[in-house]
Amino acid sequence: MRRPLTSNRKWEAMSQPKRPPQPFEDIVKVAETKLGEAPESFELVQDYLRRFGYLTENPQSEEAAVAGTLDLDTSSALASYQAFHGLPATGIFDEATREMMTRSRCLLPDPQLVGPTFSTTCAWNRTAFTYAFDAGTNDIAGDAERQAVRNAFITWSAAAPVAFREVATNQSPDVLIRWGNAACGDANMTGGVLAHADYPPGCGFFGNALPRPLHFDDQEHAWVIGAVASSYDVETVALHEIGHILGLQHSSVSGAVMASSVSANTTIRALTNDDIEGIRKLYPPTGPIFVKHSGKCLDVEGVSTANGADLHQWDYWGGNNQIFKIEWMETGHYRLIAQHSNKVVDIEGQSTANGAQVHQWDWWGGNNQRFRLDPVGHGYYRIVAKHSNRVLDVSGISQNSGAKVVQWDWWGGDNQRWRVGPAPITARHSGKVVDVSGISLAAGAPVIQWQYWGGGNQRLRLDPVGGGYYRIMVEHSGMCLDVEGISTAQGARIIQWPYWGGDNQKWKPEGVGDGYVKFVAKHSGMCLDVFGASADNGAQLIQWPYWGGNNQKWRL
Numbered sequence: 354m355r356r357p358l359t360s361n362r363k364w365e366a367m368s369q370p371k372r373p374p375q376p377f378e379d380i381v382k383v384a385e386t387k388l389g390e391a392p393e394s395f396e397l398v399q400d401y402l403r404r405f406g407y408l409t410e411n412p413q414s415e416e417a418a419v420a421g422t423l424d425l426d427t428s429s430a431l432a433s434y435q436a437f438h439g440l441p442a443t444g445i446f447d448e449a450t451r452e453m454m455t456r457s458r459c460l461l462p463d464p465q466l467v468g469p470t471f472s473t474t475c476a477w478n479r480t481a482f483t484y485a486f487d488a489g490t491n492d493i494a495g496d497a498e499r500q501a502v503r504n505a506f507i508t509w510s511a512a513a514p515v516a517f518r519e520v521a522t523n524q525s526p527d528v529l530i531r532w533g534n535a536a537c538g539d540a541n542m543t544g545g546v547l548a549h550a551d552y553p554p555g556c557g558f559f560g561n562a563l564p565r566p567l568h569f570d571d572q573e574h575a576w577v578i579g580a581v582a583s584s585y586d587v588e589t590v591a592l593h594e595i596g597h598i599l600g601l602q603h604s605s606v607s608g609a610v611m612a613s614s615v616s617a618n619t620t621i622r623a624l625t626n627d628d629i630e631g632i633r634k635l636y637p638p639t640g641p642i643f644v645k646h647s648g649k650c651l652d653v654e655g656v657s658t659a660n661g662a663d664l665h666q667w668d669y670w671g672g673n674n675q676i677f678k679i680e681w682m683e684t685g686h687y688r689l690i691a692q693h694s695n696k697v698v699d700i701e702g703q704s705t706a707n708g709a710q711v712h713q714w715d716w717w718g719g720n721n722q723r724f725r726l727d728p729v730g731h732g733y734y735r736i737v738a739k740h741s742n743r744v745l746d747v748s749g750i751s752q753n754s755g756a757k758v759v760q761w762d763w764w765g766g767d768n769q770r771w772r773v774g775p776a777p778i779t780a781r782h783s784g785k786v787v788d789v790s791g792i793s794l795a796a797g798a799p800v801i802q803w804q805y806w807g808g809g810n811q812r813l814r815l816d817p818v819g820g821g822y823y824r825i826m827v828e829h830s831g832m833c834l835d836v837e838g839i840s841t842a843q844g845a846r847i848i849q850w851p852y853w854g855g856d857n858q859k860w861k862p863e864g865v866g867d868g869y870v871k872f873v874a875k876h877s878g879m880c881l882d883v884f885g886a887s888a889d890n891g892a893q894l895i896q897w898p899y900w901g902g903n904n905q906k907w908r909l
Contacts, residue, residue, distance in 0.1 A: 361496060364488035364532045364571050376457040376545030377401065386446040391422040398446055401454055402430045405613075406462025437463055437605045438614075456614040457574070457585065459593060460542055460549035461558055463613055464602045470684060471611060471631030472602040475556040480515045480636060480816065481852050485522045487531035490569065492576040493587070501578055501587035502530055502567075504622075505595050507794075510831035511775065511809070512624050513632040514639070514816040515599065516824065517831060518851035528598055529564035530591075532571035542570040547585055547615070550594035552602075567594050579620060586620045593621075596628065600635045604628070626685075634681035638773065639692070640815050640823070641675050641862075641909070645733055646767035647752045648868025648908040650675050651698075651745075653713055654755075658694040661701075664711045664758040666747050668864040669909070671821045679726070679773065686723040686739055688716060697722050698745075700760055705741040708748075711758045732776025732812050735769055744769050752868070772909060775812035775828040777805050781869055782903035783888040786811050787834075789849050790891070794830050797837075800847040800894045802883050815862070815909075822859040822875050824852050833858050834881075836896050841877040844884070847894040862909070869906040871899055880905050 375381065380401060384392040399418060402408035407430040408418060418426040428444035436442040438453050464472040484506065489498050506517040520526050535543040539559045542549060548569045554561040569576065575584040596611050604611040606627040615621065624632075642651040644666055652667035653674040669675060673693035680688050689698040691713050699714035700721040716722060720740035727735045736745040738760055746761035747768040763769060777786040780802055788803035789810040805811055809829030816824050825834040827849055835850035836857040852858055856876035865871050872881040874896050882897035886904040899905055 362488050363491045365491070375455065377455045378545075380451060380454050383446065383451065385448060385451075386423045388423055388425075388428055388445065391419075395423065395446070396421045398431075398454070399427055402427065402434060404462070405434075405458075406465070407431075407434045433465065434463075437465075439605070439607055453614070455545070456616060457545050457547050458614040459597070459603070460540055460546045461551075461597060461603065461613075470606070471604045471609070471627050471634075473631060473635050474552045474600050474602055476600045476635040477553045481518070481854060482515070482527045483518050483520045483524070484528040484530060484567075485520050485524065485526035485564070487522060487529055488533060490532040490571045490576045492571070492584075493578060497578050498532075498576060498587045499530075502591040504588050505591035507829070507831035508592055508622070508624060509595055509599060509632065510826065511814075511828045512629050513599075513636040514814070514826075515632075515636055516816070516826060516833065516852035518853055526564045528567055528595075530567045530569075532569045532576070535570045535572045537566075537568045537570075539566060540568070542568070543573070546570060547574055548590050548594050550597040552597060553600050556600070565598050567591070567598065580618050582618045584617055585615070586622075589615060589619065589621045592624075596632070599632060601628070601631045604631070630681055630684065633679070633687075637678050637680045639676065639678045639817055641669055642677055642689075643669070643772040643909040644747055644768060645770040645772065646750060647747065647756075649754060650909075651677065651758065651771070653691050653694065656693060657713075658696070660696065660714050662694075662713050664698065664713065665754075666751075666756050666758060667754045668866060668868060669862055669870055670864045671862070676817070682723055685725050687726060688722055689724060689736075690716075698724070700738050700741065703740060704760075705743070707743065707759075707761050709741075709743075709760050711745060711760060726773055728774070729765075729770055731807060732772060732774040732814075733770040734773045735763055736771055736773075737763075745771065775809075775814040775826070776909070777811050778813055778825075779805070779908045780883055780904060781906040781908065782886055783883065783892075785888070785890065785892075787813060787894065787907075789827055789830060792829060793849075796832065796848075796850050798830075798849050800834060800849060801890075802887075802892050802894065803890050818854075818859055820861075820875075822861045824858055825860055825872075826852070834860065836874050836877065839876060840896075841879075843879065843897055844895050845877075847881065847896065862907075865901075865906050869908050871905050872907060873899070881907065 432442040432444040577584040603613040649666040656674045676692040678690040696713040701710040703721040723739040725737040743760040748757045750768045785802040786805045792810045812828040814826045832849040837846045839857045859875040860872040862870040879896035880899045883904040
């Protein structure tokens with residue numbers, strides 16, 4: 354098994370050798386301009402504002418901005434541009450505005466926002482996607498530019514319940530990646546635009562057909578891996594453009610991946626909180642929420658759909674009263690929606706006291722229904738009520754099913770740490786965790802057990818795929834646990850592989866008591882097992898009929 358064969362073809366430039374670009378170089382020459390003034394070439398500033406979504410009137414209408422003059426319409430557009438980019442919204446063309454306008458940027462226009470935040474268009478109606486590479490760039494030797502783009506896909510996959518798989522160009526990819534001319538056929542990137550993509554089908558800017566484009570301007574810009582003078586890091590730009598493909602617009606937060614501009618000699622390869630909140634708004638995490646100290650999960654008592662039904666901890670059994678959608682509501686805060694009742698997690702009576710009961714209630718927007726998710730390491734979070742600044746806590750640090758969930762001051766106990774992000778999956782017999790051997794990024798790498806040390810190859814996320822089954826995604830690679838070769842044989846190896854929707858990649862967790870689950874493969878009915886019940890580092894994970902051994906019991 355190996356990555357699908359893709360073209361290693363490089364784009365052949367037909368023009369003169371590249372020179373270090375000055376983005377939007379004609380704007381550099383425009384003098385500072387006040388209201389009513391009309392300096393030479395000021396129409397270039399107006400063209401820029403039109404191109405990127407700020408001056409939206411029809412130039413042929415009677416109410417159009419006066420060409421070449423900083424009139425009221427143009428001043429208003431300039432003020433919007435300045436506000437979006439964190440500049441004083443003076444509405445005049447000054448040195449700071451000129452400097453911002455002469456940075457390299459993405460082709461898609463900026464949204465009209467109030468306040469610093471991300472913005473979204475629409476989401477895909479699915480969470481698994483394919484991509485393919487067309488022509489690469491001669492600026493970079495070998496396959497390195499493609500690997501940089503693959504890394505960018507992995508970064509988004511680690512942040513939200515989405516999965517990507519590389520295919521060949523003749524396999525109808527959802528996304529087609531290529532380097533080429535600034536005038537790429539569906540857009541014109543000439544002048545200072547690094548690259549462009551498009552939003553999901555249904556809200557596309559350039560159209561809605563597949564494949565969605567991810568096009569790099571290889572005519573005017575030099576591409577590199579890393580930070581190099583007068584050149585642009587492929588992974589940085591790819592990370593931004595993939596955000597558009599997933600449905601994110603530009604962010605007004607400086608330093609965010611989804612900010613519209615980026616400088617040469619720069620790398621931005623990690624998502625900011627703003628980027629993460631944006632992608633989670635589009636693709637809300639949904640699934641069980643496990644507490645660290647007991648391995649049990651958040652559960653609405655008695656599968657009740659009534660207002661006021663208490664939340665407690667319980668062994669996971671797959672009921673929708675144990676499945677919660679984590680839905681973004683405002684900067685830094687989410688609501689947690691029980692899937693069986695469509696009611697939300699709520700602190701009873703809006704109490705701010707320690708020990709107040711956590712229950713479910715109809716959503717009405719109170720701060721006792723809004724929660725902050727603060728990472729506390731290794732995929733665990735504290736869940737903080739906005740109105741009280743207290744956290745969800747299993748009362749008395751109890752290990753028992755039925756123990757009440759209350760709010761309490763944060764003190765760092767494992768009964769206050771909840772699995773929301775990718776986190777380890779631990780074998781009962783050995784205390785070791787599921788691990789991709791050698792931190793490999795290769796499709797087909799064996800999945801083993803190993804002592805936990807905190808690597809991304811040991812942190813896994815459960816994404817629901819229907820019918821109580823999940824794909825088990827590996828954070829560091831963006832791949833999932835897979836029974837090799839779709840085998841139904843006893844002892845078939847577990848490997849990592851790009852998600853393609855096979856039943857050999859779908860696992861059902863079923864409670865087996867004491868906070869442990871078994872994972873049942875859909876295609877075979879066998880379960881995840883450590884070969885030979887070995888307690889050794891490096892022992893291979895396999896599928897095997899369930900017989901109740903502790904090497905088949907896993908804690909989330």
